[in-house]
Amino acid sequence: MTVDQEAAMGRRDRKKQQTRAALITAALRLVSERGVDAVTVEDISDAADVSSRTFFNYFSCKNEALTGDAIRDNHRLLERLAAVPADVPTIGAVRLALEETLQEMQANQELWLLRMQVVDRNPSLLPRLVASGVETERALAGLIAARTGVDPDTDVYPALVAAVASAACRVAAARWFASGGHRLLTELVDEAFATLAAGLPDPRPIL
Template structure:
């Protein structure tokens, strides 16, 4: 068990080194000039080792925890039964945001890099749409509805996705002056209140 834990920790450290190298090279050299060979060299691992963790450089940038890691829908399902949907979604999103907020400088760099690569937009849209569908199914399970035919699950999933995008955009524009979790709560509070008009 101890040996297995050591292997897992070493694997996680290697993945983290590859992610850090990918982001740093994108900043220093421009994304179009980043190669898998350069990433592996910067992380001090072999070319083959890179592909033990990621299928391509885009995956190393967009899925730093790994494409097979639990998504928001899984964290939503893990919330206690009987918790309201919005409260469960807030708790699930807080889990994600708290991890990201632990390294704000890296998060700012990541947003800057990704926003500056138009070629990644189709992949980002694809990821967002897939995540929304999964979250809609999780919401439907909690509400006893059908994600394909009922309004609420799909609409709430889309609104949550938009709230997260706006939250990250505001946080980046404000250079992290306000904690990410606080901005997220502000967005979710506004949604829970019915999105009242400013001044009302």
């Protein structure tokens, strides 16, 4: 591949990323204003200045633009977890694998807080998020099983770690949203994972 071809490919990739971001932003802002049932794919496409056909090049449906692509996100998380050295304890390894995603969320704080507001105000989006969470936990448990050398069908450890790690992220994100973004998401996640790594000790003083 020539330098010019590489540059052209880089421009195309950036254009795709910009178009995807524009569609997500348009979808969230419109639904925030009108509610999910009052917004169509055509509305979103018009707001992003693209065709409906272009919309479906990026998303399978309106709700995917609002809640995210679980398959894409899972693939990225698993790649990062697989790259964490094997001698890192499992909870710490999962936290390291999440770092890039958390930094991206922090950098795009306004958009992510808007997404959380949209979900909070439109409960019809919750089933998709729950299904997405199940897929993420299943994929994460499989890699944790491979990493620790245990059988996921007979050992509770992989599924349990995946579940509590997901719960820690949800709790941290909820606290981030409740603070209006005034607290750093990464700090809130670190706090949650540190508590997990300590074994969820009882915060009450021992008498």
